[in-house]
Amino acid sequence: MRRKLGLFLYEEMDYKAAEDWLNRQAAAGWELDRIWLNVLAWFRPSGRTDLRYCVDLHRKPDEYALDMEDYYQLCADAGWEYVAQSGGMAIFASSPVARPVPLQTDRKMEERTYWKRAIRPAILGHLLLLGLLAALAALWGWLQWRGVGRAVKPSEILCSTACLLGALGVLCCVIGLLWSIPAGLLHWRRWKRAVEREEPVASSPFWSRFRGGVGWLGWLLMELCVIFQLVELFIPFLGYSGYDVAAHRPELRERPLAMAEEMGVDPNAVTYIREEPVWSLLVQGIRYHEDAREEEGYQFLSCDRYTCVSDGYASLLVRAIRWESGRSGYEAYGLLDFVPVELGLDESWSARDGSFLLLREGRTVALVGAHILDGGAPDLTGERMWNAVLERLDLE
Structure with a gap:
């Protein structure tokens, strides 16, 4: 049987408008079957020319309430058959061949x-x-x-x-x-x-x-x-966090991430990695972290890369990252006071003598950083290292 779906978008204060809408559907040959979730109205062909609807402000009490049977019987005697309930509105249809009288006469x-x-x-x-x-x-x-x-x-x-x-x-x-x-x-x-x-x-x-x-x-x-x-x-469980570096790092090298190689760190010194996918309707990307141990001490490398739905949203995101990293800190590295730096991109900032970079090119946002516990982190804005980082990030 052919059916039609409509949205029953009416509140109790608009019950007269709801009644008019149902009567227009009836005039077009549609009969209300039921209302689902108080908003989805299902119609079926009526085959009637005398169909009319009446909406009454009457909340449906517990099914065992005694007055409901009397209420429905009163409506039936007036020529109205109960069809559905939506919130505080009871919906009635005229009985076939009957001449219903108004439920409210006073x-x-x-x-x-x-x-x-x-x-x-x-x-x-x-x-x-x-x-x-x-x-x-x-x-x-x-x-x-x-x-x-x-x-x-x-x-x-x-x-x-x-x-x-x-x-x-x-x-x-x-x-x-x-x-x-x-x-x-x-x-x-x-x-x-x-x-x-x-x-x-x-x-x-x-x-x-x-x-x-x-x-x-x-x-x-x-x-x-x-x-x-x-x-x-x-x-986050779709990503990886652990010490099995040799098994996971090669596949991550196929993604546009700046890693140990681009930051002047021996990849064989990497002992721990963590990747966390980022997915939303407006932003997709990955948050990546590496721990490496060299003679200089422990080094912590990070690369967060996001692709946003638009340039404007990317600009909003990069400003949010800059604001929060200067107030609540970034990861466990503490506060990052980003200052503008010219790197040939739409927007770029650096912090801690160039060891952290916040970048935006078109819809792409990236935050790259290197931290050494005993100091002496690399300057990522240097020509050789910057070119390597820029190539790996594949900024749009």
Whole structure:
């Protein structure tokens, strides 16, 4: 049987707009089958010309509640058959060949019901949620100011799909909450005016669906944020960390990473490596680290390389890395005070006499560094070493 899927993007305050939308679908020959997750409306061909819909503000209580059977029977006696429930809206379809009467005949009672079940919960509930979000934002800001929780760095946020979706989800939710409060008051004013003038209540089909869509999109993004957060917890396990250097290092040489050879260190002196893939919808790359032991002492070599979705996003990422490495430090190397240096790329900085480089060329960002415990780290900006590093990084 041919079916159609539609988005039921309506809140309780817009239940009249929802009713109009369902009646337009019925006029086009579609009958509502069910509503899934309070948002996905499934339709099937009706084959009827007398089909009409009625949406009533009535929350579905526990299935064992005694008044529900009486409520459904009252609606059936009026010519309406129960079809589906979405939030606080009960949806009824007209019985075949019947001439249904309106479920609400007392305009004053309908007005009180509208205020009690749609407007008041929307305003109070949204104010409560906004207050909770404001309190959480204040708490996070206070923790940042006190230096607590700085393990989450800006660059890690930019490289995380979960953080991106979470930020967009919170933004959509806040916009929806802020919008719904004045919209609820305007709806209530419009209702009172329509009741006083004994006119039908008008509701904008476009703005009703748009407002409901913003709120629904916010919660969808938050749910996707949780899913991607779980996925990203397992991404580091796709890399490698250990002392089996001979088995893993040759395959890493095929990737655009600056390693011991490019930094003047004997590759045979490398005793430990660590690689961690970076994957998100906006950034892909790898974080790589080597430990080497030579006569000069222990040397620690790092190369982080990212490919971003655009030049602008790469510029944002490189600034986040520069900001955080100068405040919370980079890895275990301490603070890095990057200063601009001309290396022929779009953007480039160096720190610690050239032993650390922060680079951007087009969509590619790289952070390369060498650290020796007893001092004397190499200057990567020297012509020979810089050419080797630049060739290996394969900057776009």
